[in-house]
Amino acid sequence: MTKIRRIDPGPRLSEALVCGDRLYTSGLVADDGIGPSVYLQTKDILRQIDSLLQKNRADKTKILKANIWLAEIGSFEEMNKAWDEWVVPGQTPVRATVEARLADPIYRVEIMFEALLDD
Amino acid sequence: MTKIRRIDPGPRLSEALVCGDRLYTSGLVADDGIGPSVYLQTKDILRQIDSLLQKNRADKTKILKANIWLAEIGSFEEMNKAWDEWVVPGQTPVRATVEARLADPIYRVEIMFEALLDD
Amino acid sequence: MTKIRRIDPGPRLSEALVCGDRLYTSGLVADDGIGPSVYLQTKDILRQIDSLLQKNRADKTKILKANIWLAEIGSFEEMNKAWDEWVVPGQTPVRATVEARLADPIYRVEIMFEALLDD
Numbered sequence: 594m595t596k597i598r599r600i601d602p603g604p605r606l607s608e609a610l611v612c613g614d615r616l617y618t619s620g621l622v623a624d625d626g627i628g629p630s631v632y633l634q635t636k637d638i639l640r641q642i643d644s645l646l647q648k649n650r651a652d653k654t655k656i657l658k659a660n661i662w663l664a665e666i667g668s669f670e671e672m673n674k675a676w677d678e679w680v681v682p683g684q685t686p687v688r689a690t691v692e693a694r695l696a697d698p699i700y701r702v703e704i705m706f707e708a709l710l711d712d
Numbered sequence: 713m714t715k716i717r718r719i720d721p722g723p724r725l726s727e728a729l730v731c732g733d734r735l736y737t738s739g740l741v742a743d744d745g746i747g748p749s750v751y752l753q754t755k756d757i758l759r760q761i762d763s764l765l766q767k768n769r770a771d772k773t774k775i776l777k778a779n780i781w782l783a784e785i786g787s788f789e790e791m792n793k794a795w796d797e798w799v800v801p802g803q804t805p806v807r808a809t810v811e812a813r814l815a816d817p818i819y820r821v822e823i824m825f826e827a828l829l830d831d
Numbered sequence: 832m833t834k835i836r837r838i839d840p841g842p843r844l845s846e847a848l849v850c851g852d853r854l855y856t857s858g859l860v861a862d863d864g865i866g867p868s869v870y871l872q873t874k875d876i877l878r879q880i881d882s883l884l885q886k887n888r889a890d891k892t893k894i895l896k897a898n899i900w901l902a903e904i905g906s907f908e909e910m911n912k913a914w915d916e917w918v919v920p921g922q923t924p925v926r927a928t929v930e931a932r933l934a935d936p937i938y939r940v941e942i943m944f945e946a947l948l949d950d
Contacts (some may be wrong), residue, residue, distance in 0.1 A: 689858030
């Protein structure tokens with residue numbers, strides 16, 4: 594029987610969970626204090642997924658899929674600057690980026706990930 | 713060879729399908745007669761996923777992931793009221809909620825689920 | 832140990848990747864020269880996924896899930912015309928379609944797929 598192992602399960606949602614050999618994350622947003630910079634918010638989200646992966650003995654080369662929502666699509670290149678500095682060329686996930694208003698206007702970017710966990 | 717078992721397959725899309733130990737749903741919307749209340753539309757969608765899960769010998773604690781689209785992000789707390797009344801604290805899925813115009817303006821909320829089916 | 836096999840891995844993202852028995856694609860958009868027709872852009876995206884599936888010994892009946900973003904939800908039926916001509920009735924995937932501004936305004940439709948690869 595396959596187990597679901599939840600990471601930071603809250604009353605509404607879990608920050609992430611592991612099922613089989615997959616890690617799924619909620620839509621991650623930057624820490625509140627980061628300010629409005631899309632570049633800095635993206636860097637903070639990527640730091641969070643790095644940390645989640647590391648705690649599960651994986652790393653960013655195991656990310657399969659990323660869904661990115663930008664509050665303003667005009668910040669596409671600013672988000673990409675943080676992304677391109679971080680991602681490992683040749684070991685990149687699939688990705689889709691679209692504009693969407695997010696739950697709180699202080700967040701300018703939100704990213705949901707799926708990754709492979711494998712021993 | 714892994715089979716795909718489709719649930720309510722239509723000419724355009726299937727309401728849900730099972731592949732391996734995963735249940736995938738289309739973006740579910742409320743029944744047409746529900747009216748414009750986001751709270752009631754969300755309750756109706758959650759009733760639909762409960763029914764889908766039950767017919768496949770699972771329940772809401774096996775939901776892995778939910779993608780929620782709101783026609784107006786201002787209805788975030790109204791959607792959450794229905795969600796929070798329904799979800800099992802501590803056994804919550806990952807989730808991302810963003811604003812998006814939906815295919816028909818009578819629908820104010822749409823949710824796509826992925827769940828674990830396991831015997 | 833499960834391998835990730837990337838298809839057209841770029842420095843930013845991979846067009847698609849295979850992990851276990853699943854094919855994941857990035858958000859696919861039409862070739863630049865297609866022009867603004869949502870019908871023709873959708874047809875071009877569906878041609879791309881057909882090609883990706885064929886190269887991996889699969890076909891469109893193995894698509895599990897499609898996420899569709901339309902730059903204008905008013906083009907829903909125009910997108911569906913191309914979709915309905917292409918999809919195999921009774922063997923349809925789950926699907927969710929919402930409006931979202933896309934990264935480049937020349938693209939009017941973007942589709943992200945997940946499919947079963949099975950020998």
